[in-house]
Amino acid sequence: MELKEILKKVVLLGDGGVGKTSLIARYVVNKFDDKYIATIGTKVSKKDIQVVRPDLIINLKLMIWDILGQKEYSKIRTSSMSGAQGLILVGDLSRPETVRSLEDFWLKEVKLSVGNIPTVIVGNKVDLLKKESMEAATLEAMGERLGYPTLLCSAKTGRNVEEIFSTLGEMLLEGVVSTAKTRKEKAPQTLAEVVDFIVQDFCAQYGDLEKAMLIVQHQFEEAGVDIRKPSKDAVLRALDGLAKAEELTLTKSVARVNLEERQRMVILSKG
């Protein structure tokens, strides 16, 4: 199991008051007060995302530069944008002019400073949106036209906020993931090889090899897996048990991703 640590600089842009800072406040590592945005024009936060692939675990660190939304401060904004590898553009769905300025102003400025970079367009304050409002449709049409994913979210309710980071994270890792996909072609083929791979993968992610092996042994016994001649049904049953163990040590989402990936490998394996 290969471990990769990848660092990416992401800038968060949009008009003043659209909710950029609120959007990230609950979901990132914040070490500095928000007042820094007003005093020095920027505040840096961090979002860690773990991406698990069959033979690769990626610790993606998104360094999020929350930049002052007042359009006049172009100099400090250009400095802060330097070297950005990802962009989150935020508009306020309850203020149409902030949605329009995403394309008319912010995107143009980013393109001038750092060129084309992976971008997610976000419509914030969806909780305030009236049913007849056209802003959501306008934003989605803009995203489609520009070829960027669009998310409607609410910093207040938390709706879709995590998805902003995971969507951008996936876009930023495209190169790395494609490497992983290439490796996938060389992945184990027979069921015995798949089982062997799953055991190794589980132990590597669990951390404590001795404990991990005991859990594997227990789950295999419970599910009736004959290690010399395993059957797909028995292995699939054992995978549920391993996922439950992983829920306790890793996170629920990681355990779920692992389970789905392992199930896929077992189903596709020969034997």
Add this chain to the structure above:
Amino acid sequence: MEQDIKIETLIVMSVAIFAVLATVAFLVPFEDSNTKLFFIALVTVLTAINVVGLFMVWQSSPTIVDEVFLMTPTGMLLKHYTRRLRPDQDTDIMAGMLTAVQNFVRDSFDEAGGRLNEIRFENYDILISHTKNVVLAAIISTKKPEKLRVELKNANDDIEKAFGERLSHWSGDKSELGDVDVLMKKLLSGKYRK
């Protein structure tokens, strides 16, 4: 452990020794003026030796580096070295904010694109050395930044030479960095000292 001596301490010590000896020279009833002159000369010589000696000790004592941040000019932390445990500190964010502060100062005060080379705060000095693709920031608490400045620059030049090209199109994958530790250890162990 290497001892750090502050210049203020040296001055106080020298003045104290001189005062004691001078008091003795004037208070003790010497039998003749030659003996008194001899004693005053002795006091002067001893004080001079004391001042020069202690100044040499201060000069030769190293600048103790508390922390070093190896970063890209865009604020991405490549490596962090510390001799203090600060569990509340997120070094990635620190590196970013340090860069943000530099950007702010540069954009606010210098039209010609200069660089912030030093930040002083109470007992701390942050020395910053820049090359095209590498920024080295060292935090010291020993009030002798001038001694470290050249070392930092030399180390940074070497890192730029060895890794600059790679860093100019770095994807963010830390495994692509190579063994920068060799040069950093050289800096931290004082091998860049003249």
